[in-house]
Amino acid sequence: MKPHIVCLMMTSVDGRVLTEGWAIDAPSDIFESAHDELKGDAWLVGRVTMEEDFDAGGEWERGLATGPIERTNWYAKPDAGQFAIALDHAGKLNWKRNEIDGEHFVAILAEDVPDDYLAFLRKQGVSYVFGGAGEIDFAKVMDTLARDLGIKRLLLEGGGGVNGSVLNAGLVDEIVQFVLPLTDGRPDAPSLFDIRPDWRGSRKLTLLSCEADEKGIVKLHYRVENR
Template identity: 45%
Template sequence: MKPYLICHMMPSVDGRIVGDRWKITGGYKEYERTGASFKTDGWMCGRVTMEGYAGKASFSGKAVGRNIPREDFIAPHKGKSYAVALDPSGRLNWKSNHIDADHIVEILAEKVSDSYLEFLQKKNISYIFGGKTQIDLKRVLEKLGKYFQIKKLLLEGGGKINGSFLAAGLIDELSLLLMPVADGTIGTASLFDIETPSRKKSVSRLKLLATKKLTSDILWLRYKVQK
């Protein structure tokens, strides 16, 4: 069984998600508080977001003199909460195997280098494979449930990652902190950027679950994704 997936984001009223210019007082604090209220078993982001925790310098290890089997690796760990990084090519240069109390789990493609797998093993960072060159998102979620007993997971990705999960029918709920700002910047990442040839397939119907006004005129919207 795959985990219950909640996409938790804080977009502008026009759907932009790059908020470094918005300067909304208490926005991030409210985002963290509402996210914690779901009591999930972990959270998932893409490589770009995770660089904020790992560092912007990409991994550049030397080639190793052995072939490492493309088998899932579950590192010893004590934590029961997880930080899941979608990093198919293996570029995140981690300094530790955890973020706060959350054990790091890397999602990789089999094209990743042997040197990166060795690096993760030495760091005691768990990793699972999602496919040879592309990531099978459903398969990844099923593995997270099987190996780590993750029953509920926050998705906090960029537009393309969120869009991929939505288009695959894998998001169960949306939790949106609507920021009281209109951005309007052309070319900026939006909440969902779905790369599909079919406009019909990119449309998902939602059912409103709850609304709540928070501090600084932030509106918390919760939707069930209808499937």
């Protein structure tokens, strides 16, 4: 059991996704319109994206745990209906609130996060699910999100690490990619899918549609043929 997963991203022609320093501004209105049109129950990003774009930076409050906290999933608002989810393996995000635009925040954690961090999330009213003791088991996480929170359609929106991990697990169903008319070329810049170290092979795609606008932005829509 898992949500239907659509990876929605905006890239340079060479597949890079870090917009800082680009020759043109990334048109956020086009991305936001596509996000709305896809009608997801939830969206998922990595820790860095959440920290930089959604006011989750700085140091989180310590000293809140009064004892050991059981490593079970915890939900502040399981019936929220709309969710904003962040992969935060080590528990670093300093959540300032528990929702954005009515979408309830959920953190995906590894089981070795400190008790203090779990107490902090509970104080802030941020839900959390565990993805395993070591590496995150994305199949398990997606099953949990579908069963416990009723998420049927999830938009996967970067960065490259979380995109690559979910793709590598064979869980991405579609890709909607906006290719902007510019190059990047930085060898250390994150790409649409970054998979390391356990690469499980490439994925065959079936093109569903291809559109170009007057500014040279190309919208590609693929179905992922998971084996």
